[in-house]
Each structure stands twice: as C-alpha cells, then as structure tokens.
Amino acid sequence: MRIGELAKQAGCDVETVRYYERDGLLAKPEREISGYRNYNTLHLADLQFVRHCRSLGMKLAEIKVLMNFRSSPDGDCAGVNALLDVQIVRVEEQMAAMSLLKEQLIALRNKCEHRRTNKECGIMQSLNYAVQVRKCPCHR
Amino acid sequence: MRIGELAKQAGCDVETVRYYERDGLLAKPEREISGYRNYNTLHLADLQFVRHCRSLGMKLAEIKVLMNFRSSPDGDCAGVNALLDVQIVRVEEQMAAMSLLKEQLIALRNKCEHRRTNKECGIMQSLNYAVQVRKCPCHR
DNA sequence: GCACACCCTGTAGCCGCTACAGGGTCAAGT
C-alpha cells in the first residue's frame, strides 16, 4: 500500500508518517519505480504501535526504546515495566500540578466582584503579586 | 537597573526577558550609551505580572490581552473574567484527559505479570492494539 | 593592563508535528 492508505489505516497524517521515518522511528520502506513508498502490513503494525504509544502520551524517544524491546522478543520485559512506571509517575505529577493550578485560578476568579473597572478588578490587582502557594494541596 | 538584576528580581532568565521584549510583551527600555538596557520599577512590575500569569499557565497571547486591559484601567473588567474562565475550562479539560490517560496506563501496567520476555509481556502485546476507551471516566 | 562578570545581537535547537512551495506520477474520463 502507499503512504496515503497507510496513514488512513493508522488514523494519522501522511506528513506524520514521513516525519517518523525521518526521525528513525519507522523503517524505510521499499520504493516503487516512481519513487513512491510501498508499505506492507508489518509497516502498518509498527505505525499503529507507535500511534497507540503516542495516544498514551509517550515521547518519541521512549517509543523508540519500546520498539527496540519489540525487536528482541526474548529479552526480559523489566524495561517495559519500568518505562510504563515512568509514564504513570509523569501523569501523576502533571495531574498534581494541574490540580494546584486549578485551585489558584478559581481563587483568583473569585477575587472579582462583577462589573468593575480593570483597575478595581480583584483579579488584575492580584496578578501583580505572586500566587500564594500552599505546599502541594493535592497531596494534603 | 540592568537586565541581569531585573531578571533576578523576577526570577527568570535574562534570555527570557529579551524574548518577551522581542515578542512585544514588554516595552522596549531606554539604553545606556553602552547599549545596555536600562529598566525601572515599572518595567519590573510588568515583568512580574507576566511571570505570574505564566505561572498560572496562560499563553503569551493571552497575557498580551491582559496587559492591554491593564493599560486601560477604567475599562470594564468583564474581559478579564472571561479570560480567567477560559483558563479554568482549559485546566479542567486537561485534568479530565490526564485522568483518562492515567487509568489507561495503569490498566496497561497491570497487564504484565513480572519477569516475562518481551514477546510474552502483556503490555507489549496490548500496545499492538488501540486502547479501549470508556466514554470519559472522569465525568462519571 | 588584565581578569572576569556582565551585556549585546543573531541564530539554532528543543518537541511533535503541520503546512506550505514547487515539483513529479498515475488513473480515469473525454
């Protein structure tokens, strides 16, 4: 199949496929005489693997590591587990940060009693000062 | 004061200050004969305002809007409120997405019973397929 | 007169794409 079909099946953009190839994430496919890239179902499986990893928020460098694990099927999968743990920790950290952020934004939003001028606005006034930060409100 | 002192007081990098100036977020300061930028406390207040907004996750374009509100102090602050609401919605959306992500990652993590080979690893096998998505687990 | 901290401009890099420009190829229709 050609690149358009491949991209469609994987639910991504043609440009993205070429980007992955350039980045060394996907193997370079054979070319037709015309120069067109020609893919088979193994290429598709690889691309889908990458897209699934991406949808889980993994970085391309991390996906490369997983691809390497994949190409040594008899190796110990401890590395896979460790990589997943990194993802989970990262997401948890981001969630904690967002939680704090939301709290700050809502506190700020409540500073304004409607229909004031900009200079009287409690929000605008507060933005002149650093946000009061409690020590990690999400973990108590 | 010179740029190094300004950056230090605002808790950011010198390069960041110059970047903000180039981006039109901060006014261009006077120059000394040497060509060095010379700042006063008003510049510092502006920079701190920007940094506080950034720490709340606002985009530079949004901060520009707030700066404009700031320079028309007698205007109606409804726009400020609306902008804050946009921030809050954005953070809530991101938190919902992260929550879903975390759930998916943990489900995936549980697919591997320790000390297998890569090809037997439940995680690696699952990554060949799309993640099962429940309809927004964070809102019920 | 020298060292060293600081400042300047301009450019390139990070990430994961996205969006062109400027061209070639192919298949169907007339």
Next chain:
DNA sequence: ACTTGACCCTGTAGCGGCTACAGGGTGTGC
C-alpha cells in the same frame, strides 16, 4: 492524445516558550 485531479515526492519554515550557544563589546575592581 490530452486533460483533470488525486495522489506522491523533497525540502524548508513555522508553531510556543523558551534555552543555548557563538562571537563580540562593556564595566569594574585590582
């Protein structure tokens, strides 16, 4: 045989918000 239009190619630039140089100039203290 010719045209249309969908697809493909390479290469480059842009997004956001910085960060990190290179290659130079300036200021200050000893």
